[in-house]
Amino acid sequence: MKPEVHANVPSTVAVMIAAYNAETTIARAVRSALAEPEVSEVWVIDDVSSDDTANVALQADDGTSRLKVLRQEVNGGPAAARNRALALCTAKWVCVLDSDDYFLPGRIGRLLAVSGDVEMIADELIRVTLDEEPEALTPDPQVGALTEIDLASFIAGNISRRGQYRQELGFIKPLMDRGFLAKNSLAYDTGLRLGEDYHLYARVLAAGGKLRLAGPLGYVAVTREDSLSGRHSIDDLLALRNSDRNLMQLDGLSQEARSALQRHYLGIDQRLQWRRLIEAVKSHDVAGAISTLTSAQVAGYLAVQLAEQGWLRTVGRLRTPS
Template sequence: MTAAATMDVCVIIAAKNAAETIARAVASALAEPETAEVIVIDDGSTDTTASSALSAADDTGRLNVVRFENNRGPAAARNHAVAISRSPILAILDADDFFLPGRLTRLLAVSDWDFVADNIAFMDETAAASAAADVGRFQPEPRLLDLNGFVEGNISHRGVRRGEIGFLKPLMRRDFLSTHQLAYNEALRLGEDYDLYLRALAKGARYKIIHSCGYAAIVRGNSLSGSHRTEDLKRLYEADRGILADNRLSAEAAAVIRRHERHIRGRYEHRRFLDLKREGGPIAAITYLLGKPGAIPAVAGGIFADKAERIRPTEALAERGNSNRLRYLLPASAELS
């Protein structure tokens, strides 16, 4: 560790059945000089996640692994980690993913923020080993993200790979969360990050973004973050409704949140229709629609989009970069020399 580094970041990793990747995530967090503590919450795993995490410990005593006997979800796991941590700055790292060297140094060089996030490099598992060399070095170009831009950036589009702004993993100042009594909504198992950041922005949080890339996200078909239940969609649009009811918002902000709520509610209605069709047959699904005529446009649009997606050529993972297995969440225009 460098003597100049200030160790004031707690890295939080919520993990379930992540034995194959958790050691890499832990090691990448411990390698950052600014990391004061790494807290792993083993959220009811049935594999060796806890022991695999411990295998990455160094001799600094910064790693703390806590095991939940029963799965409680990522929001509950993160809330527990926040409660037992001591550091003034909090960082979230998914168990599949890892930090690229120097990530925290670059983020902490930015001033005047309550949340600060950097670019994400999406890659498959085969690209992980060479990621530090392959990921581009971009000018930071810091900018503020306001509530409207954040919500607009979380309205997804079919046929486009993961790309919503909600996937960003910002550093968060503990004092802002404490002052505004903000925590993860434990009723959510989908969009819990989006919900927390939106509630923070509604309270006036300064959310900055830089285009430097320090977070590597592994794309895999069976990841927990890539799958969700129909009920999870319902809880997410209900969370939007809660934010609309509980905050004094501008007319523009309220309008964009309502757009997101309709977007998620439409996805829910489509999924609910498909569930009923699978479980009870076409008559059960059509009977449901007849009782909810307002859902018909969303269901029809979802069915049409599904059919179109089956015939659309698969999008390549790469958008730019040194590897055809890399793409970036944020556009980055200027590379460092």
């Protein structure tokens, strides 16, 4: 039996799922999106998977003609895949659903109910591991305090803090006003394979958009050790760091936003230089190791990392290549 799509509920949301080698989780993601009566479009963009992701996604169709599965010709990362879906969407609102995540029933309706006049409305993530099930939401979950987040607060909310589980605001998956994105020529930066969500949300806020954050309303984020977001290459970190530099060039930024961007830039540069230092040590590259000392703050960060990792003894292995 096909799930009922209620005629009295406006179908105003397009769900975009960028998928790569997700055959074990994509069906659950698709079914959870199709179960939301407010969802009028579900776009699965297969980013040149080597497994059966696209066919498994098609098999999750509910017969309501809302699901479209497309295959990329070249692997371009999640930003390129989402941009392809974004260009094809017609709904008022668009939102991202990662291919290994899913919605709890009623999530979209609860978000729309508190969307008001903002351009992005999001809820806190419900994080589970692969073998965990989320606690069921009550039939009428409390939205909790609705927080209006400006650009400075958003950037500050993406600065990693030592000893704390990663909860950066860039991980949220808001409903976004598609008309506002189109009017301001906003899309995902295809040069980013890390932080592409963060960068787009920052651009929306810098363009005058508003972001409202509610408590957990039903987005389940599955954390896994082999997730793409956990595998950062040096090039990925460099591109993300430089995207902060680009954001700093935007007109009309407040001093608070610029200060937050500078702190975020520093945090990314610290992680970048740590990765570069590891590679320099492995290749006995003294000059490369010295070049990682881009600032006093970075030097201090690297010293702490070396001490914690027990790498101080390995620095002695550095030598000038013969």
